Amino acid sequence: MTKVDVLLGLQWGDEGKGKVVDVLAPHYDAVARFQGGPNAGHTLVVDGKKCVLRSIPSGILRQGQMNIVGSGVVIDAVLLMEEVQQLERDGINVTSRLKIARKAHLILPTHRLLDAAGERLKGSQRIGTTGKGIGPAYTDKVRRTGLRVGDVEGDFLARYERARDGHMRLLQALGERPDLSQLEQPWLEAIDFMRRFELVDCENYVNGLLRGGKRLLAEGAQGSMLDVDYGSYPFVTSSTTVCAGACTGLGVAPSNIGEVYGIFKAYCTRVGAGPFPTELHDEVGSEMRRLGHEYGAVTGRERRCGWIDLVALRYAIQLSGVTKLIMMKSDVLDAMPTIKVCDAYRLPGGGTTSQMPYSIDNVTPIYTEVPGWLTDLTHATSEQDLPEAFVSYVSLLEERLDVPIAIVSVGPDREQTIVRKNRG
Numbered sequence: 001m002t003k004v005d006v007l008l009g010l011q012w013g014d015e016g017k018g019k020v021v022d023v024l025a026p027h028y029d030a031v032a033r034f035q036g037g038p039n040a041g042h043t044l045v046v047d048g049k050k051c052v053l054r055s056i057p058s059g060i061l062r063q064g065q066m067n068i069v070g071s072g073v074v075i076d077a078v079l080l081m082e083e084v085q086q087l088e089r090d091g092i093n094v095t096s097r098l099k100i101a102r103k104a105h106l107i108l109p110t111h112r113l114l115d116a117a118g119e120r121l122k123g124s125q126r127i128g129t130t131g132k133g134i135g136p137a138y139t140d141k142v143r144r145t146g147l148r149v150g151d152v153e154g155d156f157l158a159r160y161e162r163a164r165d166g167h168m169r170l171l172q173a174l175g176e177r178p179d180l181s182q183l184e185q186p187w188l189e190a191i192d193f194m195r196r197f198e199l200v201d202c203e204n205y206v207n208g209l210l211r212g213g214k215r216l217l218a219e220g221a222q223g224s225m226l227d228v229d230y231g232s233y234p235f236v237t238s239s240t241t242v243c244a245g246a247c248t249g250l251g252v253a254p255s256n257i258g259e260v261y262g263i264f265k266a267y268c269t270r271v272g273a274g275p276f277p278t279e280l281h282d283e284v285g286s287e288m289r290r291l292g293h294e295y296g297a298v299t300g301r302e303r304r305c306g307w308i309d310l311v312a313l314r315y316a317i318q319l320s321g322v323t324k325l326i327m328m329k330s331d332v333l334d335a336m337p338t339i340k341v342c343d344a345y346r347l348p349g350g351g352t353t354s355q356m357p358y359s360i361d362n363v364t365p366i367y368t369e370v371p372g373w374l375t376d377l378t379h380a381t382s383e384q385d386l387p388e389a390f391v392s393y394v395s396l397l398e399e400r401l402d403v404p405i406a407i408v409s410v411g412p413d414r415e416q417t418i419v420r421k422n423r424g
């Protein structure tokens with residue numbers, strides 16, 4: 001029996017998971033998404049061409065791999081259909097290489113309306129969701145009123161109408177005037193489109209693959225600091241983004257988890273509202289945004305940028321038992337004369353901590369400053385090409401995080417990826 005390797009974002013999402021899955025994919029027979037939904041936007045650049053995947057695992061871009069949308073995912077059928085059609089226009093065969101879990105929940109058109117209404121009601125306390133109906137779909141799942149993919153095999157329309165009518169009553173009670181006229185028909189057509197894929201009992205299918213000696217990579221979405229239990233609650237998403245989510249989202253036992261890859265950027269970003277201790281409101285932050293193209297892949301929103309936060313990274317590593325680290329977007333810091341690393345927080349009530357406190361509202365980062373490398377990393381193709389100051393930065397992070405940094409990425413393309421020797 002083989003084990004599932006897991007790939008997770010360790011910050012607030014957008015760490016570059018899409019690119020890494022694509023780089024790691026040749027080592028695997030199958031890639032699975034286990035949580036989240038089209039709030040994710042995994043950007044890949046292959047042969048200079050940009051591609052954004054939302055619900056489909058990043059393995060789809062490599063021939064020969066099976067891709068699985070797991071039970072812990074929430075699916076918007078319209079967006080899934082659009083994604084499939086775009087990939088097929090690009091010459092990628094999706095239908096025979098994508099399996100969908102029957103137990104995955106469906107995002108209804110009314111979930112999107114409820115997401116928007118919920119944000120409006122929260123006013124200044126709004127989360128800044130992606131507006132894709134993620135929270136309401138997961139709410140229905142735990143309220144035990146959700147519709148699942150497997151329901152399309154039964155008396156679907158009656159179930160859908162019951163759920164829709166419940167949502168409409170709720171929206172009206174919230175003072176909304178919901179209009180489904182443009183949304184419902186395309187959604188029902190997209191539900192029909194979904195029937196072309198093989199629907200599977202994901203837990204049986206995945207464990208069958210493992211028993212057959214197949215190698216499976218579980219691709220996380222969002223980041224550990226957006227986890228519904230352990231992230232910066234309530235400014236989080238509604239799913240389990242840490243490693244445990246791969247177990248529940250795919251139906252895999254904890255003892256069948258193998259390598260846990262943790263991805264982080266050489267700096268840090270966050271999109272939407274919520275605390276962000278190392279955020280920069282100055283020129284340096286703007287420069288990170290400009291050079292790192294830090295705009296949401298799904299919403300186009302500006303991402304907030306700041307220095308790397310080792311308190312949050314150590315916390316995320318602990319939560320998921322990360323065995324290997326992957327550092328992304330190193331090249332964005334190429335022109336910075338000095339780089340700051342947050343190693344502890346000063347607490348608002350006095351004192352300091354190097355461990356994640358209950359709340360990170362109003363903590364002040366305590367920084368170590370290191371010299372920048374002032375070298376263009378984008379042409380580096382091996383470890384020998386990396387400047388000394390950059391290697392020192394990587395070593396400092398490894399020492400403080402206590403996990404080897406196995407891969408560093410120096411640009412968006414597949415080729416701009418350096419696998420470090422003696423790092424497992």
Ligand code: IMP
Nearest residue numbers: 013039040128129130134236237271272
């Ligand atoms: P939701 O997942 O759309 O409900 O949004 C909840 C919070 O998670 C918001 O702050 C979003 O900006 C953030 N979020 C959701 N998905 C992503 C992602 O893929 N990358 C970064 N942030 C995300």
